[in-house]
Amino acid sequence: MNENQASIGEDDIHAYVDGTLSVERRAEVERAFEQNPGLAARANDYFSLNNLFHERYDRVLTEPVPQRLKPQAPRRSRRAANWPQFAGMAATLVLGVGIGVGIPMAKNAASQLADTRNTRAVSAEGSEVFAHQAAIAHVVYMPAVDRPADIGADREQDFVQWLSNRLGTDVHPPILSKSGFELTGGRLLPGADGPVAQFMYRDAKGERVTLCISRRKVNSSTTAFKLYQDGSVKVFYWVDGDFGYAVSGGIDRKVLLELSHNVYAQLTASTPG
Amino acid sequence: MDVRDELMDHVPRLRRYARALINNRDLADDLVQDTLERALGRSELFQTGTDLRAWLFTIMHNVFANQVRKASARAVHVSVDDESVAESEFEVPAEQGRALEMRDLDFALQRLPTEQREVVLLVGLEEMSYADVALALEIPIGTVMSRLSRGRERLRALMAGTQRVAKLQVVR
Numbered sequence: 001m002n003e004n005q006a007s008i009g010e011d012d013i014h015a016y017v018d019g020t021l022s023v024e025r026r027a028e029v030e031r032a033f034e035q036n037p038g039l040a041a042r043a044n045d046y047f048s049l050n051n052l053f054h055e056r057y058d059r060v061l062t063e064p065v066p067q068r069l070k071p072q073a074p075r076r077s078r079r080a081a082n083w084p085q086f087a088g089m090a091a092t093l094v095l096g097v098g099i100g101v102g103i104p105m106a107k108n109a110a111s112q113l114a115d116t117r118n119t120r121a122v123s124a125e126g127s128e129v130f131a132h133q134a135a136i137a138h139v140v141y142m143p144a145v146d147r148p149a150d151i152g153a154d155r156e157q158d159f160v161q162w163l164s165n166r167l168g169t170d171v172h173p174p175i176l177s178k179s180g181f182e183l184t185g186g187r188l189l190p191g192a193d194g195p196v197a198q199f200m201y202r203d204a205k206g207e208r209v210t211l212c213i214s215r216r217k218v219n220s221s222t223t224a225f226k227l228y229q230d231g232s233v234k235v236f237y238w239v240d241g242d243f244g245y246a247v248s249g250g251i252d253r254k255v256l257l258e259l260s261h262n263v264y265a266q267l268t269a270s271t272p273g
Numbered sequence: 274m275d276v277r278d279e280l281m282d283h284v285p286r287l288r289r290y291a292r293a294l295i296n297n298r299d300l301a302d303d304l305v306q307d308t309l310e311r312a313l314g315r316s317e318l319f320q321t322g323t324d325l326r327a328w329l330f331t332i333m334h335n336v337f338a339n340q341v342r343k344a345s346a347r348a349v350h351v352s353v354d355d356e357s358v359a360e361s362e363f364e365v366p367a368e369q370g371r372a373l374e375m376r377d378l379d380f381a382l383q384r385l386p387t388e389q390r391e392v393v394l395l396v397g398l399e400e401m402s403y404a405d406v407a408l409a410l411e412i413p414i415g416t417v418m419s420r421l422s423r424g425r426e427r428l429r430a431l432m433a434g435t436q437r438v439a440k441l442q443v444v445r
Contacts, residue, residue: 010422018396020403045429052378053293053398060289069284070307231281250282 008032013039017046068257131228131235134212134246173199174266179210179259209249209259215242225260227253236260240268275323276316280309283329286399290330293394294337294387295378304340308333330399331410334391341387381431389424390416 008029015021016029033040061104173183181201196214228235234256245267247260279316291301311332312319319328372404382390388410395406403421 011418012416013424014396014421015403018400018403042426042429045433046425049393049425049428050397056378057289057398060292062287063285063286063290065284066302069288069302069309123380222350231284232278233282266422 013043016041057160131237131246132230134248145158173264176201176259176262179262192228207251211263212246228260276319279325283326290399293398296383304337307336314355327405327409377432381428385424385427389420392420393424396421426439
């Protein structure tokens with residue numbers, strides 16, 4: 001063993017793999033790797049282990065939660081909530097939300113909730129599943145918000161353009177800064193019939209909201225907002241022409257509804273009809 | 274906000290961790306269920322504003338440690354139950370060579386001592402900081418590091434084949 005390695009301890013290698021070292025210490029560890037291929041191979045294997053864990057077990061996150069693990073009063077069981085079904089479900093939105101057709105802004109949030117409950121037995125499950133998917137996406141991607149899709153102001157336009165191309169339309173994420181929320185990221189989630197765009201916003205206090213936009217195959221007229229709640233996550237969702245929208249967040253329902261109105265207003269202003 | 278509502282947010286992650294910890298869907302969900310029930314029973318002990326996730330992982334750790342103690346006292350092996358796991362459990366959409374690795378991973382994980390398995394998974398899968406792992410498991414951070422080190426090296430050796438185990442143990 002050479003002298004350089006002596007200063008690099010066991011803990012340093014793990015901290016390197018787990019990304020907790022300072023920039024300087026990182027560089028030192030990397031120099032030690034250059035001189036000691038065995039050390040580098042170990043770090044490499046530890047990285048691979050972490051990746052394997054995610055590849056192997058992340059799919060549990062999107063499995064439907066068994067009834068016995070729902071600490072709330074027993075509810076009607078829902079269909080599976082894995083992403084591949086998402087776009088398909090969105091296509092059935094027209095059936096589900098059709099019952100709720102009305103003037104979107106007229107009703108208050110409380111009656112929207114009542115509507116959701118009353119029509120649950122009648123409406124197709126599609127719309128509720130859509131909202132459920134959005135709620136899950138909101139929770140599942142919550143820890144990753146800071147990391148992968150950090151968009152600098154200069155790159156924001158590229159990102160929007162890229163997303164638009166993938167979705168096959170001109171989708172502009174609404175600006176919610178008046179309500180204190182800034183766009184922090186976005187991603188495309190896979191679906192059987194096409195991608196779903198998810199935009200993430202955050203306010204100064206760290207509260208997060210996500211907006212999901214899915215392109216539907218069946219066109220329909222605008223529908224009323226509906227509220228869906230899963231755990232602490234509330235989702236307002238609606239259909240407007242070719243698109244289904246869902247705004248999710250753990251914040252106060254009134255604030256979320258205001259945001260939804262804001263999103264709705266901006267999106268209809270940019271796409272006539 | 275009701276703790277009950279907030280608990281629901283954490284169920285998918287608790288299930289993921291439990292599944293990796295216990296390679297059996299039903300037993301893993303049992304562990305999650307026990308954890309949730311205990312958390313609900315003691316929800317008045319939870320301080321609003323503190324990290325609910327850390328609190329839940331502490332509870333799950335205690336429930337799991339209890340199970341392991343009871344099981345070893347009765348000399349019943351609960352952790353590995355390959356027979357009852359459907360073959361589809363192992364299917365991975367990627368290429369076949371990958372699936373083999375995955376299967377090795379389940380096998381190797383179950384052969385780690387439980388206290389090393391917990392640390393390796395909390396760090397590698399849950400991406401908790403070392404300090405948070407120390408809090409959740411109620412052990413000193415030095416113990417976290419030594420379990421992490423031994424656990425990872427053992428996993429690596431298990432997945433590479435037994436010959437390497439001997440060699441690496443000498444180096445260590």
